[in-house]
Amino acid sequence: MADIVADIEGIKPANLQFNERAKILCANYKVPLLANELTNSYVVLDENPKLCFKTMDLQNSFTQGKFSTRISRIQTEHLIKKAFALDAYKVKTILDTTGGLGHDAFILALLGQKVTVVEKNIGLCILLEEALNALPELPYFIKAKSNLTIINGDSREFLKTPQNFDVIYVDPMFNSQKKLKRSKQMEFLDSYLDEYDDPSKDFYKEHFQRLVVKKELRATTGIKDSSAISFKGSSIRYDVYLKGEK
Ligand SMILES: C[S@@+](CC[C@H](N)C(=O)[O-])C[C@H]1O[C@@H](n2cnc3c(N)ncnc32)[C@H](O)[C@@H]1O
Known part of the structure; x- marks a missing residue:
């Protein structure tokens, strides 16, 4: 059984304009609609939705900041293309087992792959849904959105x-015990999620076709398998395991 994680206590629409959308999300995720109650952890819904936790907050935009630069350079995603063995002639079905803010999943969807994104945290699922809803109505974004299925x-x-999937993808949290340079987003997730769940070893025991595990470049290998192949970038690597007799 997975650990129980901290999650949002509800959704606060910033003003009347966001009431209806907030009600829909509250019904879908079975969380209360909040007014001005004092809570530790909630989503504020406005044009830039925010996940608030204690004194910190997190936003998720696909059109502003660092991630939008990654999107604008989509064709330079060579590392991910190699790790997932992307093929121009065959669309792959991918299970992203650790959805988070959906960045990797969205890159894969923009590259034309069909991605099922599973994220156990409701607050993060909402930030992902709303980032997708805020995208401009451009054909490649519309196509990418249709390639994604989000599951909480x-x-x-x-x-x-x-x-049933061509690739199983796992991007567990990097261990904060190490002195890694962490982005603001990672620092937020570190305190907010309050756990390090890594389903990679569980999937490794099963009959997968291709298992891709994202790791910090110098992290020790989590799964001992001498046939694994690593694709290395400047700060991260992808450890790839292929189907075998388990
Ligand atoms: C490092 S983040 C993933 C970031 C993501 N790859 C991205 O590009 O935004 C890890 C996420 O996995 C989620 N997670 C961990 N174990 C999970 C599980 N067994 N099922 C669903 N989500 C899980 C955590 O809640 C966390 O949001």
Whole structure:
């Protein structure tokens, strides 16, 4: 069983204009609509939705900041293309078992792949949904959105059917015990999530076709398998495991 994680206590629309959208999200995620209650952890809904936790907050925009630069250079995503063995002639079905803010999943969707994104935290699922909703109505964004399916839940629910996907992807949190340079987003997730869940070892025991695990470049290998291949970037690497007799 997965650990129980901290999550939002509800959604606060910033003003009347966002009431209807907030009600829809509250119904979908079964969380209360909040007014001015004092809470530790909630989503504020406005044109730039915010996940608030204690004194910190997190936003998720696909059109501003660092991630928008990554999107604008989509064709330079060579590392991800190699790790996932992307093929111009065959669309891959991918299970992203650790959705987070959906950045990797969105890159894969923009590259034309069909991605099922599973994220167990409701607050993060909402930030992802709203980042997708805020995208301009451009054909390549519309196509990418149609390539994504977001599921709120524990990806271990898919442990019995990993063979239904061409690739199983795991991006666990990097261990904060190490003195790594961490982005503001990672620092937020570090305090907010309050756990390090890594489903990679569970998926490794099953009959997957290709398992891709994102790691900090110098991190020790989590799964001992001498046939694994690593694709290395400047700060991260992808450890790739292929189907074998388990
Ligand atoms: C490092 S973040 C992933 C970032 C993501 N790759 C991105 O590009 O935005 C790890 C996320 O995995 C989620 N997670 C960890 N274990 C999970 C599980 N078993 N099922 C669903 N989500 C999980 C955590 O809640 C966290 O949001």
